[in-house]
Amino acid sequence: xxxxxKPTKDRIVAAANKLFYDEGIRGVSVDAVAERAGVTKxxxxxxxxxxxxxxxxxLEGRDQPNLVLFKRWFDEAKxxxxxxxxxxxxxLAHSARHPKWRGCGFLRTSAELANMPGHPAMKIGAAHKKKxxxxxxxxxDTAKLSNAPLLARQIALLLDGSFATVLLHxxxxxxxxxxxxxNKLVSTAKRAASKAPRSS
Amino acid sequence: xxxxxKPTKDRIVAAANKLFYDEGIRGVSVDAVAERAGVTKxxxxxxxxxxxxxxxxxLEGRDQPNLVLFKRWFDEAKxxxxxxxxxxxxxLAHSARHPKWRGCGFLRTSAELANMPGHPAMKIGAAHKKKxxxxxxxxxDTAKLSNAPLLARQIALLLDGSFATVLLHxxxxxxxxxxxxxNKLVSTAKRAASKAPRSS
DNA sequence: GTCTATAAGCCGATAGAC
DNA sequence: GTCTATCGGCTTATAGAC
Numbered sequence: 128x129x130x131x132x133k134p135t136k137d138r139i140v141a142a143a144n145k146l147f148y149d150e151g152i153r154g155v156s157v158d159a160v161a162e163r164a165g166v167t168k169x170x171x172x173x174x175x176x177x178x179x180x181x182x183x184x185x186l187e188g189r190d191q192p193n194l195v196l197f198k199r200w201f202d203e204a205k206x207x208x209x210x211x212x213x214x215x216x217x218x219l220a221h222s223a224r225h226p227k228w229r230g231c232g233f234l235r236t237s238a239e240l241a242n243m244p245g246h247p248a249m250k251i252g253a254a255h256k257k258k259x260x261x262x263x264x265x266x267x268d269t270a271k272l273s274n275a276p277l278l279a280r281q282i283a284l285l286l287d288g289s290f291a292t293v294l295l296h297x298x299x300x301x302x303x304x305x306x307x308x309x310n311k312l313v314s315t316a317k318r319a320a321s322k323a324p325r326s327s
Numbered sequence: 328x329x330x331x332x333k334p335t336k337d338r339i340v341a342a343a344n345k346l347f348y349d350e351g352i353r354g355v356s357v358d359a360v361a362e363r364a365g366v367t368k369x370x371x372x373x374x375x376x377x378x379x380x381x382x383x384x385x386l387e388g389r390d391q392p393n394l395v396l397f398k399r400w401f402d403e404a405k406x407x408x409x410x411x412x413x414x415x416x417x418x419l420a421h422s423a424r425h426p427k428w429r430g431c432g433f434l435r436t437s438a439e440l441a442n443m444p445g446h447p448a449m450k451i452g453a454a455h456k457k458k459x460x461x462x463x464x465x466x467x468d469t470a471k472l473s474n475a476p477l478l479a480r481q482i483a484l485l486l487d488g489s490f491a492t493v494l495l496h497x498x499x500x501x502x503x504x505x506x507x508x509x510n511k512l513v514s515t516a517k518r519a520a521s522k523a524p525r526s527s
Numbered sequence: 528g529t530c531t532a533t534a535a536g537c538c539g540a541t542a543g544a545c
Numbered sequence: 546g547t548c549t550a551t552c553g554g555c556t557t558a559t560a561g562a563c
Contacts, residue, residue, distance in 0.1 A: 135546080150442045153353035157539060168540080170547050178539065229441045237495040238438035241429045242350045244497055253496050281485075281508040284501060288488025295437040296453050297444055301484060308481040308512060315515060335528080357557060370529050372558065 136174045139164040143185045148232050152182055152239050182236065183247040189232050190255045197259065201266070208270050209313040212263075212282060216289060216306025223299040230294035234287060259283060273319035282309050336374045339364040343385045348432050352382055352439050382436065383447040389432050390455045397459065401466070408470050409513040412463075412482060416489060416506025423499040430494035434487060459483060473519035482509050 142164035146155040157178050161171045175181045197215055204214030222228055229235070233252035240246045260283045267275035289305040342364035346355045357378050361371045375381040397415055404414030422428055429435070433452035440446045460483045467475035489505040 151353070151439055153351070153439070154442065156537070158537080166546095167548060169542095169549085172540065173546060230438065234491045234495065235438040235441060238430065238435040238491070239351055239353070241435060241494055242354065249495070256492070256495060277504055277507070280501065280504045284488035284492055284505045284508065285481075285484055286488070287491045288484035288486070291434050291438070291487045291491045292456070292484055294441055295434065295449065295456060301480065304477055304480045305484045307477070308484065308508075311515070312508060312511065315511070356555075358555085366528095367530060368558080369531085369560095373528060378557065 135164075135166060135170065139166065139171055139174055139181070140184050140188050143181050144188055147182065147185050147236075148229055149227070152236055157181070179247065182240075183251055186233060186236060186248050186251045186255070190251065190258075193255070194258055194262070198262065208266070209310040212313050213306040213310040216286070216302050216309060219286075219289065220293075220299040220302035220306070223293050223302060231287070231290040234290055235294075256283065256287070259286075267313075267316070271319050272313075272316045274316065278312060278316050281312055285309050285312075335364075335366060335370065339366065339371055339374055339381070340384050340388050343381050344388055347382065347385050347436075348389075348429055349427070352436055357381070379447065382440075383451055386433060386436060386448050386451045386455070390451065390458075393455070394458055394462070398462065408466070409510040412513050413506040413510040416486070416502050416509060419486075419489065420493075420499040420502035420506070423493050423502060431487070431490040434490055435494075456483065456487070459486075467513075467516070471519050472513075472516045474516065475519075478512060478516050481512055485509050485512075 139160065143155075143160050146160055146163060157171060158168060160181065161168045164171070171181070175184065200215050200218040201211045204211040206214075233255050236248050237252050240249060243249070260279050263279035263282055264275045267278050272278060285305040285308055289302045292301045293299055339360065343355075343360045346360055346363060357371060358368060360381065361368045364371070371381070375384065400415050400418040401411050404411040406414075433455050436448050437452050440449060443449070460479050463479035463482055464475045467478050472478060485505040485508055489502040492501045493499055
């Protein structure tokens, strides 16, 4: 309980992450995950009570790494707020040009499981996207922009549109077009009225 | 050859459309499609050489109806160009609130088949989205907006982001937020310089 | 063109030994 | 906690009759 981590379970999740992301949830059998993890199916089912449980663990494992990456791209970008937002899209475009890129694991899973709205994986995916939106909102609030919640939502929509569109067309240029739109929306956002305005 | 249409093949495509859209490609067996169409599997394989062939026919059947619907929403909307573009999103939000709505069949199929970039269905999906983008571009050209190709692309990104995001959150309000962003992008687009300017 | 029947294999999940 | 072995069912696709 209090001691070292369990490598077996982690190895199973790592194998699931690789295969589910590469080939899709329903395109990968539990046998394949077990084989790649170097365990038997019986061992896999000792750690996870069902494939659905494994799918949830797969997405759970992608939550923080993805968010951290977006924040890092934002933080390390030069320029003002619009350029920092745009930098997320430009960095993502770079990633998307890698041949093994397969879009957003959360969105693809939600597309596959669209007929199961209550699936645990759907909740994890929705929570992940909400965290991203909430983080953007705090950045916009800090910059004293009015309508920060709406603006954060619109940037998130552009980002998810990029994921979906680039996956279909296999053309990362769409991501840069989305980045320009995001830059423009942030640039033209008004500053919030201060609490004690000096003049009307 | 020259006479009446074949109802059997159409019935199979209609059954595939219903089931693939509702439950996803890989979640539906060829047996299920045949049963719903009221034919045996052997008959289905007479008309389609493989399941992949049937998937392609499914998307082919959704191409024109979807485009016609978007154009109709645009044409029938009141107000200027920004409002007409926004109307597409608002009408889509209304559709998305129907319990049987499952997002965009093209995007969901591309998410499922992300590991098969050369699949016929991917090409049909990409062509469909290109047609939408091209249509928007002609509308923006007609309105003498500069940068019509980029603007059309950004509106398309917002639309596909809406599809993906609303499917995940099951909250159609995201579509209206995207519509507002689209309205703003179109509203603030500059008019193109005329070919023979009177003055510099 | 549509039928009955079935091939050949993969699916998620489990039983029981150690 | 990990193994071997397997269940019962479902998968795409095909053979051959009519």
